[in-house]
Amino acid sequence: MGNCSQGCQHYFCRPKNTNVRVSLPAVCFVWQVAMIILFGVFVRYDKEADAHWSETKKEENITSNVENDFYYRYPSFQDVHVMIFVGFGFLMTFLKRYSFGGVGFNFLIAAFGLQWALLMQGWFHSLDPVTGYIYIGIENLINADFCVAGCLIAFGALLGKVSPVQLMVMTLFGVTLYAVEEYIILNLLHAIDAGGSMVIHIFGAYYGLTISWVLYRPNLHQSKRLHGSVYHSDVFAMIGTLFLWMYWPSFNSAICYHGDGQHRAAINTYLSLAASVLTTFAISSLSAKRGKLDMVHIQNATLAGGVAMGTAAEFMIQPYGALIVGFCCGIVSTFGYLVLTPFMEKCLKIQDTCGIHNLHAMPGVLGGVVGAITAATASNAVYSPEGLINTFDFQGNFATRSVTTQGAYQAAAMCVALIFGIGGGALVGLILRFPIWGDAEDDNCFDDEVYWEVSGLNFKD
Amino acid sequence: MGNCSQGCQHYFCRPKNTNVRVSLPAVCFVWQVAMIILFGVFVRYDKEADAHWSETKKEENITSNVENDFYYRYPSFQDVHVMIFVGFGFLMTFLKRYSFGGVGFNFLIAAFGLQWALLMQGWFHSLDPVTGYIYIGIENLINADFCVAGCLIAFGALLGKVSPVQLMVMTLFGVTLYAVEEYIILNLLHAIDAGGSMVIHIFGAYYGLTISWVLYRPNLHQSKRLHGSVYHSDVFAMIGTLFLWMYWPSFNSAICYHGDGQHRAAINTYLSLAASVLTTFAISSLSAKRGKLDMVHIQNATLAGGVAMGTAAEFMIQPYGALIVGFCCGIVSTFGYLVLTPFMEKCLKIQDTCGIHNLHAMPGVLGGVVGAITAATASNAVYSPEGLINTFDFQGNFATRSVTTQGAYQAAAMCVALIFGIGGGALVGLILRFPIWGDAEDDNCFDDEVYWEVSGLNFKD
């Protein structure tokens, strides 16, 4: 029962009660009511979504409705939205008897998380000090979805081992930590991270892994019979994989600056992802008897190229640079599944259901490093003076920052993400160990019947 | 056999013949040929889709192609299109042996319905009295998809109990009724209903429920063995749920006016849907032994927030207002599944396969009420004078209408939708009772083998 001293075992090791009939509705109601009150006090439409827009247009000399940010970002927003709910949701249906939990709890915590993220990110980024209001528009919705993505990554490590109430608590704290970490990285350090290699992936992955470490289940092998896939659950998971893969260019370009920034981010991500597919297939085949491919690799490591292009998405990394990043990620990520995941479970006592260390943590770190290097080597010749200012937002307080300094701050940002992930995960993991959250026994993990009415199962055990 | 006097039983109760080999092809061919002829006589491209567009641009001083309505609405159109075919289609795959019928018949009647809708709506809205032509563009395609949505909602109540020929007849009349009802509500009453809480959801739901009432099957319990889901059919249905949920902001904003209207509608719907997820999970858990969640609730009631934001989508309801709407809908809709559906089946003799009363009828009414109230309380301060005119289209004949009057007309519109739904449903239900349409016996419902070649079933009965 967890990686802690034996002294606390007495308290923590009472027989488990998975009845969430009181706790789950209570948490849902209390938090939703809190959201309504806080939104009532703090949140209003921003000027582009407010009915005063026709006045704003006159004041700001905007001639066409098409200049409303909605038209620049809405298609990308919808793609990101699909990634959050169908992408992450179906990626987690791969277990033979935990598909309801995978897609259903993903739905629950994402729907809660995005509300809380609008508030937390709003307080840090969009609060008008005069009126005291947070003004939200389409970019806030995208950022809220991004923030939720961090928590869903963490969910990947915990899949099948925690109760929905624990997931709600994990999301509440995760979103809070994310908003602070994001503020430090983007505003104080002024690092660039449009697709969130650091802010989303490093943070989310280490947050989840640390929680998983604290919640270590020594007898998880008792659920071995359910800890795997069946034929059709692997096909369901491919729905998630493909929607993540296809829409990742939108993810990385969604909040880039208008024009060439969004355009370039989409191209880079498209190429990086394509390259990681080939190296994933190569390593997967190379590692198995008779060259047989493993669905777990195809479902996950093919996405590593998107994770690793998060930071440098809008940089002038050039098409071949993007291919190199994807090439490396596919290899690293697939090796992770082959070598690291079993090692971590056995030696480090980290049980990582979906292998988020391979899909998010390592490619995220790689992405952060690539971002730091490419930022430090940026030049006026490659970017044009105005392009350099646009890309790195060298304006206001940061007008005089050099690209080398920027590179150093990018590296620092990576450390911040790591610290928040590990520190936050340790804290939240301890909270989640209280025996009040309704999680299941070790021999009852990965089983939908604990939290769902399941009828008419159609597979052999 | 149905809720009618015993006198007509002799005629209506002959043994049933489910052979549709003549009737289905005949209906498909006749109606498709009719469409071609009518399109030949009536339908042409509108000026933004016609090759004369380069001349139009000069005449109307349009400087950029991006002002073509295509670029404002095409992304939303595609999202709506996905909702119609994948959203509604897969939502109806939840039955263990009726997945082909759910997604397949949905495909058939939507593909027919949208053609007929282009004509019917065209005659009412886009007919040029001079040339006698209907001019269609991207907005017509969206409206046709909307119109089809009404019939697909009605299909939800009938799922598994009717033949494809009956569905085609139901769609033919449904689209016709919809177009008239829509004309009365939007043009004569000048009510606002961008996302169709009233026009689409109230109409569609009561249309389907009334047909279901007329076609009451007293011995439907004989199909009990097939009237439920299996594990993987519930996962398939989640594909439908999630695509409906994710793209609902596009549905409600698709035909809003350009700029802040579309922007605000997307934000409101996004928030309302998020809130209804939490209350759905809460009530579902609260109502079951040991707090176990029910997939039927998660698949359906989570969407109620989108239905209820249909009318007020572009109003200045504020973010917290949208959350409150979603909060209430999730509760009402889930209670519907728990209490009302069994009650209606037992006492009112309404067999509602998908529970459209809970997902569309009640949230639709709630949405209509919210729309009427928020319209009646709109003010220049909140909307700005110009914003108020844009939002409620207080122009031409309606330039002098007050917001209070508008509220009253919104309420009247709700009654019109209700009357058309119930009245039309009664009429069409009677037509569908003729024993010529190839529907199945009571003990043969919910079974794909009646209308599909089914091989290699892979589940236990």
Added chain:
Amino acid sequence: MGNCSQGCQHYFCRPKNTNVRVSLPAVCFVWQVAMIILFGVFVRYDKEADAHWSETKKEENITSNVENDFYYRYPSFQDVHVMIFVGFGFLMTFLKRYSFGGVGFNFLIAAFGLQWALLMQGWFHSLDPVTGYIYIGIENLINADFCVAGCLIAFGALLGKVSPVQLMVMTLFGVTLYAVEEYIILNLLHAIDAGGSMVIHIFGAYYGLTISWVLYRPNLHQSKRLHGSVYHSDVFAMIGTLFLWMYWPSFNSAICYHGDGQHRAAINTYLSLAASVLTTFAISSLSAKRGKLDMVHIQNATLAGGVAMGTAAEFMIQPYGALIVGFCCGIVSTFGYLVLTPFMEKCLKIQDTCGIHNLHAMPGVLGGVVGAITAATASNAVYSPEGLINTFDFQGNFATRSVTTQGAYQAAAMCVALIFGIGGGALVGLILRFPIWGDAEDDNCFDDEVYWEVSGLNFKD
């Protein structure tokens, strides 16, 4: 063993070895490394994706970022991307035990093909003779996806009968042939083919069919037990069908000229597809005992309307014209499945797993013919003088071409596509017959266990 003389049987008929542990990784690594090198030497961002865009805007007097081609084409690009990976991928999951191979190999060859396509198409279309660079932007990404579509169509004929290494080889040559054929058709003949009825569908289908003919397996009946679907694999395939069907308007309009061109192409394709659904259901029902529908027809023939609108997508074919095209295609394609596929297998020794002759070849030819006729009959009255020039790109060297001549060149283009498909297929087929590629024995086809680690199968054989 194949349609060739008996003399070569000795060499080609050694017992087969399906171990791809060396060959598959080798091919993936070598080709990916080659891509990186070639991209390094040749590929850069185009001016709309380059950080110098802010300078470009000044030089070219572009006032708004929204004029960046990204905003005109990105939503369509994403839809096309979904068609390539989810559409084609899931369409090929219909076999009971080859779903991994269907969606997985589709993923692999598409991810490789798009990189090679960017290069090949770049050399022919986007190479700057001064700098020696290929400059890529969003339109190149769409064209690369299009090019890949041709190879995925060919994959449909070979599904279940070839090894992943053979597919990689097939894609390498397929993309190469495609780029040459496309250059001849679009640049030399100056034919119009925005949605690729000829360039993509005719070429891809005959390429695949010819390869299948060369690789004829006389004892394929030994895999009969696996050559069919089960209930849930048919539902998976419907995911592919519907995403192809819904996004086809984006496919055909993605690279049309801005404004009315894209708008009209979307409308035409939408209508054509709707009509082919009805005739497909009609013929499918008409042909079966008791009118039972066949899922194979619904999954495939409903798409024929999109294929056939490829060439004439942006022409002024009028809405009823589009309906007529769809009407015919649904009939022709469904008859193909009923009559031609068995005939071709028995008499012509062409084994066409997915029936691409019915879905792509015949509707493609029909589309080419429709395109030639409608081009030849175009007039200033219907198009307006400027519209005619825009639509057929009568500029530069082609400023004086008449519409009749254009019609003739359209017909010639069809022949070019056919010749490249058949000739290329014969050549590549011979290459693929070398016994080094790891394909399976005849009694082992359509089985995922040959190339995938498969656990926990949940269906009866």
